Amino acid sequence: MNGNSNFIVRKAAVLGAGVMGAQIAAHLANADVPVVLFDLPAKEGDPNGIVKKAIDGLKKLDPAPWATRDRLNYIDAANYDQNLALLGECDLVIEAIAEKMEWKEDLYRKIAPHLAPGAIIASNTSGLSINKLSDTVPADRRARFCGIHFFNPPRYMHLVELIATRDTDPAMLDQLETWVTSRLGKGIVRAKDTPNFVANRVGVFSILAVMHHTQAFGLGFDEVDALTGPKIGRPKSATYRTADVVGLDTLAHVIGTMQSTLPNDPWHPHFAAPAWLAALIQNGALGQKTRCGIFKKEGKAIHVLDLASQGYLPSAGEIAPEVADILKIRNPAEKFAALRASSHKQAQFLWAIFRDIFHYCAYHLADIADNARDVDFAMRWGFGWTQGPFETWQAAGWKAIAEAVQADIAAGRAMSSAPLPAWVLERNGVHEPAGSWSAAEQALKPRSSLPVYQRQLFPETVLGETPRSQGETLWENDGVRLWTLPQADARIGIVSFKSKMHAIGDEVLDGVIEAVARAERQLDGVVLWHEPPFAVGANLQQVSEAIKAGQFDLLEKTVAKFQRASMTLRYAKVPTVAAVQGMALGGGCEFVMHAAHRVVALESYIGLVEAGVGLIPAGAGSKEFARRASELAKTQAGNDPFPYIQNVFTTIAMAKVGKSALEAKDYGFIQEADDVVFNPHELLYIALKRARAMADAGYRPPLPARNIKVCGRPGIATLELMLTNMAEGGFISPYDYRVARSAAVALCGGDVEPGSLVDEEWLLTVERREFVELLKTEKTQQRIAHMLETGKPLRN
Incomplete structure (x- = not known):
């Protein structure tokens, strides 16, 4: 195979449904690679019973090996007696059975006649010699055999050790390293064939x-x-x-x-x-x-x-x-x-x-x-x-x-x-x-010269290497820096928050609004990116101090500014791309929702968690979900936004967080067309490329939404009925009820007739009013204080 040709894994097989094999299969499925998971036939009942039990076991593991539970639907159960023909469809076969040389030798002999001509065979052994294993592989297969050592748990551990044998084709190993780095998001170390590797x-x-x-x-x-x-x-x-x-x-x-x-x-x-x-x-x-x-x-x-x-x-x-x-x-x-x-x-x-x-x-x-x-x-x-x-x-x-x-x-x-x-x-x-x-x-x-590493604009470095470029600053204030990375794209600006944990306070809001205005004048697009977390939400310390001083008028103006910053991202004249890794919570999630596009690392934790501090999303997040519900309703029989609102309401009231980028899609925090990136070191590269492509395609912002159909009073009443049942069942406290009712009011467009048509400004006013009223309550103030003191939510 030519070293410059594409290496595409359309389907993979994992041999061995033990703890590691099953979890490797789950991570391949996370990466949109269908997998056939093999093991011995069960002695009784369903011949695939061993594998099916292993797949069921994946559902109980914590941390979860799957990015969303539906990924497990892309793992097919198989056994060595009946299903070896399925190997012919697989471009990559990973062996992960017990560490016994004679077992592996027997398995390699059994699978060899069924393998696709160009398939890569890799052993996930951690203790056996890769060269000795290679000797048990048919001679015509040895060039495409190597070691691939994942660490447990495979979804979360960054390291994969690749081990060549004396016969491994170097071009094949380069292709595998490239694919595992970018598609599975791993850091590769080429290990020598010594016991336990590196x-x-x-x-x-x-x-x-x-x-x-x-x-x-x-x-x-x-x-x-x-x-x-x-x-x-x-x-x-x-x-x-x-x-x-x-x-x-x-x-x-x-x-x-x-x-x-x-x-x-x-x-x-x-x-x-x-x-x-x-x-x-x-x-x-x-x-x-x-x-x-x-x-x-x-x-x-x-x-x-x-x-x-x-x-x-x-x-x-x-x-x-x-x-x-x-x-x-x-x-x-x-x-x-x-x-x-x-x-x-x-x-x-x-x-x-x-x-x-x-x-x-x-x-x-x-x-x-x-x-x-x-x-x-x-x-x-x-x-x-x-x-x-x-x-x-x-x-x-x-x-x-x-x-x-x-x-x-x-x-x-x-x-x-x-x-x-x-x-x-x-x-x-x-x-x-x-x-x-x-x-x-x-x-x-020197470092590897494989092209995949050119996608890592800020690769992980070791002490003593050349410090990475800090780019060119175009403008900054106390909260935000607007800069470019000329070697990547001098015409796409990068907005980075400077606050602790990238909390969003006045200085960040001012910074975002100003940075986007400057980008509209000077640049072709803008990317929101910095080291994780993306943003942990509003600066609660500033909020707490304003509450103590009784400055509720000032707080309302700050919420209005927060909404304006979100809307600035949505309606900017140049494309705005949120590049997300780590936590994007509360207001951070609202910024993500309002960008023109999102590029999100798989291991991101995205959600509207305001209920935990006795508040509702009011950085335009409630408005945005109400707007989307109206848009979706137009394509549904009955033109009713309530079914969508009902799902969103549960997500907000329960402060649910997507524990992966794919789960965040399920909750509606990011969109189906957004990019999910497995290697976080590629995040900025892809975001800059996405912003450039949008600009070159003649990007135009959406028109301000009009005639947004809202659920009004009946919607609020139906959601209140749900809350009453939850309260009577002991699932929520009376104050949880109070907070969730405010979320219902904001999502349903306020106290209006069902089917009323409103604009975005109306919805922003409703969510802002509900938010400030909650700020004035003693129990919300207690929740904010408790979060600041302990870092944990208070159930009062």
């Missing part, structure tokens, strides 16, 4: 190092989790909680893989499950899936295993004040020097785990990865570290750390006596603008 090799060693030093320093499991979580740039689940979530049996299996496949590793004596871990597994305490492992919940309290008593004690897990002070030091070099100098066992523990990870990664870099950047990205994307091990080392002062590690090796304090490679002491770091260090090639390696 992320698990370093990540599991990191866990083993923590276990070793936990025992050596006599620390408690909860104490270690306090130390090895966000305080050092690791996930909240830290070390031992992560082990419980993964499954202690799974962890022991991966450790066992390292023990059996890496006999010559200088750290091999440490590749063994500790006695306490083996004992837990023997007792069936496997972690979260058995509700008991290193931690267990008793009522609402968390208890932790105590090795001394062999029982469970209440979990405390506190960091000593002097160590907490060291961890607050911003300068990494000073922080690491302080950890080394401290005599406190917690500080010594932290230095020890970092020292041994640095030592391990440096020693093995040549064996396991093409370059240091790949190791750092693998740990960020696969294990959720904020910085990879080489970045952390370089930030802390490469030479000083290298000398300290060498001194500890010489003194016998390190976990292994293996010497540091010569290059470590010769260099000042591994990441430079020219590239990242390859120990195997003794050279700096």
Whole structure:
């Protein structure tokens, strides 16, 4: 196949309906790829029973592997005895069965005659040699065989490791990398064919190092989790909680893989499950899936295993004040020097785990990865570290750390006596603008030159790379920056919010209105984009202060300005494109709804959540849904907007949030024609291209809506009846009823005759009036205060 030809996956197959196989199938379906999911035929009943049970199991998983539940309709159940002919329709076949070489060999032999001529076969193995697996594949298929290692859960974990064999066609691997990057939204690391590849090799060693030093320093499991979580740039689940979530049996299996496949590793004596871990597994305490492992919940309290008593004690897990002070030091070099100098066992523990990870990664870099950047990205994307091990080392002062590690090796304090490679002491770091260090090639390696990466205008970078361009500022105020990125498109402006969490206050509203006015004079279009979140809604702090000062007239003017900003986006003379990633809540959602077009990252959380603080959408959101209902009614028998309003009312009253871009479409927050992007690094590129295409096509804004048909009094009464039933059933509080009734009034166009024809200004006035009246109530004020204090909604 020509390396420049299109690679299109019309249909895929996943072999193996276990936890990983079923979730990989779900994510392919998320990406609009129909999937055939295979497993063994069931011994009784429906031959596809095993797969159908797995698909049903996907519905219960949390976090959900599907972006909307209908995606599961695009997974077909199949079995190896009856349905292998279906493989002939598949362009990509991913094998995800148990890690037994003889099982895989048998399966490859069975499927080979049925594969399409150009199909790619990829194994999701994490522990077996890809070259050895390739040897079991028919010779004429080996060029299109490789390893593809997803991380769990596949929808959410960014990392995919691709592993070539000695026979893999390089052009095919480039095509697969391109497709997985853009279509599935993943970050690719090309791994070498070594046990556990890159992320698990370093990540599991990191866990083993923590276990070793936990025992050596006599620390408690909860104490270690306090130390090895966000305080050092690791996930909240830290070390031992992560082990419980993964499954202690799974962890022991991966450790066992390292023990059996890496006999010559200088750290091999440490590749063994500790006695306490083996004992837990023997007792069936496997972690979260058995509700008991290193931690267990008793009522609402968390208890932790105590090795001394062999029982469970209440979990405390506190960091000593002097160590907490060291961890607050911003300068990494000073922080690491302080950890080394401290005599406190917690500080010594932290230095020890970092020292041994640095030592391990440096020693093995040549064996396991093409370059240091790949190791750092693998740990960020696969294990959720904020910085990879080489970045952390370089930030802390490469030479000083290298000398300290060498001194500890010489003194016998390190976990292994293996010497540091010569290059470590010769260099000042591994990441430079020219590239990242390859120990195997003794050279700096630049980033991949595959064209797909040109779509990432702001790719993720490692410490030491060239800082990314900040573009050219055209105008800014305290809330908003209007700028361009000349290398992408100098005539499309980018509007970025500057406020904390991109909350929308006066300065952002003024900024949006002014930025659009300037774009109309100077530019061809405008894109709303910044790092996530998109916007968490109105600036509640400003609202709270105005309430305390009794400035309700001022608040009404601010709401009117909010509405004007939304309408500015809708009726701008140039195309306005909202590029959304992360949360777009409340007023943020209203801005999204009013843009001329939306480009939305799959992992976006979009919704009108005002009910949570005792309010209704009044940044023109209620108006917009009423307008759309009237438009939709024109195409329906009876020309009745109420069925649409009824659905929207439930969404607003219950503060429902689309937990993916596809779910946001179902709720009506974004439109069917909007773009859903799987790789968030492509978001700005696609939004700029979309704005350019709209401008070049002669974009004209919609005409202001007239003759909007509203439901009026009967609509409000019917929605109130729904609320009465909910209140009597105990599903909502009396004040929830009050807030929801205001939403009903705004959506139905106020106290008017059914079928009345109104304009947008009328609807804006109704929603604004209802909003301000709610602001004046004590219970809404309590809800706002509670949200500001706790970050959580109050049910009063």
